[in-house]
Amino acid sequence: MDQLTKPQVDDAESLRPSDGTMAATATGLTKTYGKGDTQVVALDHVDIGFEAARLTAIMGPSGSGKSTLMHCMAGLDAVTEGDVRVGDTRISELSDKELTLLRRQRLGFIFQAFNLVPTLTAEENILLPLLLGGREPDPEWKTQVINSLKLDDRLHHRPDELSGGQQQRVAVARALVTRPDIIFADEPTGNLDSKSGHEVLGFLRRAVDDWHQTVVMVTHDPSAASYADLVIFLRDGHVVGRLEEPTSDLVYDRIKSLEA
Amino acid sequence: MLRLSLRNLAGNRLRFILTTFAILVGVSFVVASFVLTDGLIRTFDELVEDANADVDVEVRARSEFDEIDFTLRPIDEALIDVVAEVEGVEEIWPTASSTKILPVKANGEPIKTSLAPAFSGNWVDSSISPLTIVEGEAPDEPSEFVIDETTADREGFVVGEVYDVIGSDGSEPFTLVGISRFGEENALGGAVLSSFTLDELQRLDGSEGLITVIDVAAPDVERDVLVDRLTAVLPDDVEAVDISVVVEEAQSDISDIIGIFGNILLAFALVAVFVSTFIISNTFNILLGQRVRQLALLRALGASAAQVRFSAIFEALVVGVVASVVGLGGGVALALGLRGLMNTLGFDMPSMDIILAPRTIVVAAVVGIGVTLFASLSPARRAATVPPVAAMRAGFRFGSGEGTRRTIIAIILSVPGVAAMGYGLFASSDSTALKLAGLGAGAVLIFVAVSMFAPLFSSPSASFLGAPLEHVPG
Numbered sequence: 001m002d003q004l005t006k007p008q009v010d011d012a013e014s015l016r017p018s019d020g021t022m023a024a025t026a027t028g029l030t031k032t033y034g035k036g037d038t039q040v041v042a043l044d045h046v047d048i049g050f051e052a053a054r055l056t057a058i059m060g061p062s063g064s065g066k067s068t069l070m071h072c073m074a075g076l077d078a079v080t081e082g083d084v085r086v087g088d089t090r091i092s093e094l095s096d097k098e099l100t101l102l103r104r105q106r107l108g109f110i111f112q113a114f115n116l117v118p119t120l121t122a123e124e125n126i127l128l129p130l131l132l133g134g135r136e137p138d139p140e141w142k143t144q145v146i147n148s149l150k151l152d153d154r155l156h157h158r159p160d161e162l163s164g165g166q167q168q169r170v171a172v173a174r175a176l177v178t179r180p181d182i183i184f185a186d187e188p189t190g191n192l193d194s195k196s197g198h199e200v201l202g203f204l205r206r207a208v209d210d211w212h213q214t215v216v217m218v219t220h221d222p223s224a225a226s227y228a229d230l231v232i233f234l235r236d237g238h239v240v241g242r243l244e245e246p247t248s249d250l251v252y253d254r255i256k257s258l259e260a
Numbered sequence: 261m262l263r264l265s266l267r268n269l270a271g272n273r274l275r276f277i278l279t280t281f282a283i284l285v286g287v288s289f290v291v292a293s294f295v296l297t298d299g300l301i302r303t304f305d306e307l308v309e310d311a312n313a314d315v316d317v318e319v320r321a322r323s324e325f326d327e328i329d330f331t332l333r334p335i336d337e338a339l340i341d342v343v344a345e346v347e348g349v350e351e352i353w354p355t356a357s358s359t360k361i362l363p364v365k366a367n368g369e370p371i372k373t374s375l376a377p378a379f380s381g382n383w384v385d386s387s388i389s390p391l392t393i394v395e396g397e398a399p400d401e402p403s404e405f406v407i408d409e410t411t412a413d414r415e416g417f418v419v420g421e422v423y424d425v426i427g428s429d430g431s432e433p434f435t436l437v438g439i440s441r442f443g444e445e446n447a448l449g450g451a452v453l454s455s456f457t458l459d460e461l462q463r464l465d466g467s468e469g470l471i472t473v474i475d476v477a478a479p480d481v482e483r484d485v486l487v488d489r490l491t492a493v494l495p496d497d498v499e500a501v502d503i504s505v506v507v508e509e510a511q512s513d514i515s516d517i518i519g520i521f522g523n524i525l526l527a528f529a530l531v532a533v534f535v536s537t538f539i540i541s542n543t544f545n546i547l548l549g550q551r552v553r554q555l556a557l558l559r560a561l562g563a564s565a566a567q568v569r570f571s572a573i574f575e576a577l578v579v580g581v582v583a584s585v586v587g588l589g590g591g592v593a594l595a596l597g598l599r600g601l602m603n604t605l606g607f608d609m610p611s612m613d614i615i616l617a618p619r620t621i622v623v624a625a626v627v628g629i630g631v632t633l634f635a636s637l638s639p640a641r642r643a644a645t646v647p648p649v650a651a652m653r654a655g656f657r658f659g660s661g662e663g664t665r666r667t668i669i670a671i672i673l674s675v676p677g678v679a680a681m682g683y684g685l686f687a688s689s690d691s692t693a694l695k696l697a698g699l700g701a702g703a704v705l706i707f708v709a710v711s712m713f714a715p716l717f718s719s720p721s722a723s724f725l726g727a728p729l730e731h732v733p734g
Contacts, residue, residue, distance in 0.1 A: 076560060076648045097564060103648070104562020111560075114553045119267035131263075132563050174561075 108175030165196025291591020396438030584628030677705025
């Protein structure tokens, strides 16, 4: 269980910019669904790494395995074969209980929809991962996160009293409040209008730039991918390309060529 | 997680109220059956005690079996004089009763006695009688009689008028000289009660020279001394019994009768509880089905399976506690309502004390909380199996799982169920209680079996019928 607790390091050190270390890696990651004739290979021996303190986008056509890759890397779904590590922890070997603790303490999640518990207030939703573990938030950090996401006057509202953009910002705050090793974002702007979408992406970008958080984002939107430091392209369960310093146009062109 | 459970309940107030109501009905029935029987037993106990407060010893036929009081063999009225001679005896009240006498209404029709029998007795003008005259006077002459208040009101008997009375030898005219009241409220349970002089009662009954019992008061003599003295002068087939024994016997007879009535209520209660178990279990399953994404979200964010399971059980616990507490009150109200209903139907019941025995409270809690928790176990277990990925994927459904096992258990249950029910319906001899028990047990088993089969074919129909519900905020 010790291996799951976040290593005790200085804030200064944990907030260091990217130095090429990997926040999460996968080697020979294979995920299949079904058996025999109906077997579907979602991921086929994928080797991949997500660099710390960077924003990585995963793109690919539907059925490419991008969501499965993220679920497997985040310990949400069991892998069929291969080795997945978050930091130094081999998560493919963890029990359900250990995975639960890993998600609670070391990972943050932002989903496309149904991100928040409807019966809890925005503040309770933000603190939920801490409440689940009976932990107290660091008050300074909490205030900093809430203020920078401009949520300070929305804390006591229920999710249905918030706009879509505000709801996604609450989800971002919830992902940040535990200062996780990695934040996994699954189509975080999929349900938002473009203004709110860019706002949320701006916050994720700042989380990486200002607080050196690690963000992995699945998206199908080239303009969302343009916020990333690196875009990884998937097709048919294989990594088929990488694009550093992406722009919307470059991403768009690459997707076109993949689909061709 | 506790806060979340409470919020979920508060966020779903209507559903919460409906679920609670299902359990509440069962709890109320259980409580009502206890409150009603406890209250009635105490009332009748007090009535019997009051009626015999001045009596020390009762002289009656010795029964070979443990018979109920009103089937006592009669004794020779000559014993009245024998008893009166015994040293220390101050007062004696010979009583006789009959079920062969029926007053006729002014329009010539006999009183209908469909609800309870018609009793007649000799008028005993003393504090030992639970009867008092509320209008007119007691019967003094052979051609006079009194009738109870409720019957007089219902059947239109008027003091001073002459009515025919049917006895064992045909009918003859009697003058109604008074109206009697049994206890404080004339709560006879619907029986008709008429009183005559002792001689006339014996004649109408066709039992001249015979009486039922002799009650004896001898305040200056120890009761066991009096019993000994009486036994010495009484024939072998007649006994003298300490009145406290007679009171206990009567109370125990009354408890038995009320107990049967209470058990019928309790049977209803158990059926209600049983049905509500399924309602609750289904409701919880539906609730969890609607909340799959929330459960998955919690799991993704780091809620353990145990936390999810516990939050579901805690929700059930709150429902159970509320249902028990409210059901306790509902049960008391239901008991009063049932008493009122019985009065309306003609079974006059005395007003009674509301007795909330500790046993009643414990049973209410066990039923309300126990049943709810029990019903929530399986849904809670299923809730904990929601995989965290379901948060990201729409359309996750609980697997029907255990389908084969369910079917096997259902078949195993249905066989003895059908057998027990068949026995209850068609068995020719044996006791009614056994047949009823068979019928009940069979019904329960078949109900369980069918409900286990149900998921196999209800899924398509449920998704069709339930489609509009998907839009109800849950």
